[in-house]
Amino acid sequence: MSAPAIRSDSCCLYAYDTYGGGDVIVAASVVSLTVPDVAASSRFFTGALGFREKIAFEGFVQPRRDDAGVDIELHAARRPR
Numbered sequence: 001m002s003a004p005a006i007r008s009d010s011c012c013l014y015a016y017d018t019y020g021g022g023d024v025i026v027a028a029s030v031v032s033l034t035v036p037d038v039a040a041s042s043r044f045f046t047g048a049l050g051f052r053e054k055i056a057f058e059g060f061v062q063p064r065r066d067d068a069g070v071d072i073e074l075h076a077a078r079r080p081r
Contacts, residue, residue, distance in 0.1 A: 032073045041074050 035041040042061040045051040051063035051072070059076035 028071065029069070030071045030073055032075060034075045034077050036077050038074050038076050045072065045074075 033041070038059060038061050042053060042056070042063060045063040046053060049063075049065075051065050051068075053061055054064035054071075055062040061074045063072050063074065
């Protein structure tokens with residue numbers, strides 16, 4: 001069985017099953033953002049956009065909205081040595 005193929009246009013991604021020829025249902029999606037300040041970014045998502053922190057630990061936060069179609073992950077940017 002082959003993996004679903006993905007194509008995109010100017011606004012959307014589309015997945016389809018190259019093996020069976022049918023549509024693929026995407027059950028979940030995550031946008032992963034690397035940010036210089038995880039705490040400040042989380043405050044923006046929770047304060048301005050109505051998200052709540054679902055998971056949080058040092059260098060990582062997952063803001064969540066029950067009515068959102070996508071999950072968000074905030075990762076701390078690695079500092080150069």
